[in-house]
Amino acid sequence: MTSGRGRSRSAAAGIALVAAAFGLAPGHAAAADPLADRTLAADGSHIDHVLQRSDRQSVVSVYSSAMNRDIEVSVVHATDRSVPRPTLYLLNGAEDGVDQNGTEVSWETRTDIVDFVADQNVNVVNVLDGRYTYYTDWQSDDPMLGRNRWTTFLTQELPPLMDQTLGASGRNAIAGVSMSATSALALAESAPGLYASVASFSGCAQTGTDPGRRYLQAVVLSGGGNPWNIWGPDNAPAWTANDPATPANLERLRGTDLHLAAGTGANPAAAGGGQVGASSTALESTVENCTRALQSSLGELDIDAAFEYLPGGGHNWPSWQADFHQAWPGMARALTADR
Template identity: 65%
Template sequence: MNVHIRGTIGLRLVTVLRFAAAVLTFAAVPILAPVSASAVRAPAADGSRLDHPDGSHLDHTVRIDDRRSRLYVYSAAMRRVIALDFIRAADTGAPRPTLYLLDGAEDGIGWDGTETSWETKTDLIPFTADKNVNVVTVLDGRYSYYTDWQSDDPVLGRNRWTTFLTRELPPIIDAAYDTSGRNAIAGVSMSATSALALAESAPGLYAAVGSFSGCAQTGADPGRRYVQAVVASGGGNPWNMWGPDGSPAWTANDPSTDANLRALRGVDLYLSAGTGGPDAAGVTPPAGGMLESVVATCTRKLQASTTRLGIPATFQYVPGGQHSWPYWQQSLHAAWPGFARALGI
């Protein structure tokens, strides 16, 4: 891995990488079905070019079928085009809200062009078939924590995800698809932490947040080491994200601090984790359960904080739950009634 760190910091990263090898377990990556030959390309849904004042814009779309499209949005902050999957609401006769879904560290479109995402690993497409919500899945941002990095990374490049997901992308989606302007966001594993942080950084933008199998404590161990392990496992230098280990930005970006959590008051919150132990049938899960037991500890700490601060939130602990897509699908289903109410559906 191209992690350019010397001395004691390098020794710390060796420990982090060993931790990553022990705890990071992800599903196999399937091959994305080819786009139909009848797919069409257009600058925007209505044939026009949609520009953000800073230069961000919907570059073009590729139609997959009557409900789905692949969107390519140019981010001025990251100076590149970002790929997203888009699913139209069941009824387009009136403006509809938008659900943004973020993938885990190794998910999205891989280096070899294959895709692992909400669409390929869950029942998202049939699940939303009768729901009046637009769905946007981000297919980029591997190992980035969907945050604004302080420095460009030799391996992971330029990452300005907070800017993209809170300032650049939502206005473009709203203009292209005549949305209601109400949004929800959910993430898994790495991005479960990101979903909380993004909502905190832009109060009022997201009416509902789903955080599935995340460890929100980025400013303290074990959450801090977990973040560093995830970034390093993708070949990135964690110090390029929020500065050297122990820098103030690690705590400032911690979504579990009292100051940050207060920004979530009034947001519909659904947080889930597996217990990592035997399930209801007495079956003990494999390695994913070990990681999920750590996640459950993080989640219980977060629950204690929201309770102390009087911030309403739903917490669900799945017996035997693993760090895997079937449990995240289950969590999305369980979170949906609250999301629908928050989105005005």
Template identity: 45%
Template sequence: MKHARTLREAVLAVLLAAVCTLTPLATASAHADGAYLDRIEREGPHELAVYVYSAAMDRVIEQDVLVPESGSAGRPIAYLLFGAVRAEDPVDWPTMTDLLRFAPGTGVDVVIPHGGAGTYYTDWQRDDPVLGRNRWATYLTTELPPIMDAVLHSSGRNAIVGLSMSSTSALALAEAAPQLYEAVGAFSGCAETSSPLGQAYVYLTTHVRGGGDVENMWGPFGSPAWAANDAFLHADRLRGHTLYLAAGSGLPDGHDTLTDPRIDGNAPLLLTQLTEGGVIEAATSECTRHLAARLAELGIPADYRPHPGTHSWGYWQDDLHAFWPAMAAAIGA
């Protein structure tokens, strides 16, 4: 058994080394849109850091990449987006969930772009003094996928998953590029961006928490871009996707305790999770219920899972596990 594990790890090391050797070739030739692979760094047994130059944003973007145990060739890709975390916060999919432990055994490549906090992963109308130049929709639908397909020799089939802020983004990106993503997971978000509730959520996320000016994103409240990016209004474009929608009630449940490993006895952190996290999750629950009802009206199947709990990582890990089998089946893993 130990010999088999050692052999498997040796084979994986060779595969990762082979991927890393692609860097000079890819760097030398830019894509038609001007984006190119900058470099690849190996971070762990199944982990790569892949750096891609975005011509649309004129900067290099880092991606965490998890490679399956069986190698990446011919595998589908799941793109996982961050929520509204600050750059200095060590809070992300790999650190706050068991993704590193379970994903490599599932036959799915995982790509996690960095740097989109507070941006809604959309194309902003103007550069922002705090958040800079943001053309995330262009990057995620046009620049990044062909480069990742080439680096990983993927099957070309993709899923996208978002939580909190990026739940809205995952739905909107799937509507904007329906042929790119076959499965969409939306955890604890608000698809609405043009309703009063949705606009308040965007303002809280982008301006209050992220420090950006929402008018630089979509113009003044009520401008056409707010409705154009409203995934609820354009829910008919989600037809044909495998959809998973989840949100907590805002009321405490199993992960809202001092013994939860993410709380680890930190009483002030738990209080924040119960108060701030409870209020935010109650709002996203209302938004998610609206979207589920709209999809039902349109006859579009969706796995809608309301549950107890606050706006916190324990529940998002639960949602990731609940969505993963259907997601993997939809993208051919």
């Protein structure tokens, strides 16, 4: 176990590495001192170290106090950093991120996100951890998937660190695909106002009822986890309380810029690449039904949202790239709008 003194040294070393890796001037490094004071005085979360990939790309290791371990996030820096820029948070699907062999499957490796945002003046933070977890706070530690406090990490620990480290504007958006399409909605609901814009592609938000609940449980089981460690047995109140699609939770999205998408008439040949074939078609058929049900629920509550149904879209990265391209103009407006 690392001592408090060891953690202090680690935090200080991390700040120095951040200053060097992010190209901060010596005077800027001194300005980072309050970051150490704040994290150590509060919950101890801090940036542990940084691996520079290029002048615009870094892999940042962030110590999460809630999970008591380091979490890797990939950062694409805004090209123009002359003024504070907004931040787009990206979440991967259930099987994506960095696997046990160190192979990365993510927004950066499966889409054109790095080139796409090159002239958009936005920072991008892609979480490379969290496979099969639904990016939520679990009630119990899991023998296979460990301690999961993702809501805490993504709404309380990570954003302040990224804002200070990147010199960001504090204006945020979040996008998720498949498993994390549900997570993006739930995270925005858990911290109203944190994300100005939310994009949810190919998700099944109704996690408190079937088939959405069974969909979630199947995903977690496929990763070796126990889904009942998340919110307890099927009939436990926490399943409804954490369902992003209940009227009470959807109300928390009122005023947020929302973009939701799914494929329709999924055609693997048309979608191309990624996860294709019968499984992709079946999955997208299920999430299309979930998405249309969510559209109806939002309509009944008179909450504005943009819905897109990609003809022939599958449950795969090429389709999600197309979804993102479609959603981005609206997201960009929300990120730069006056508060």
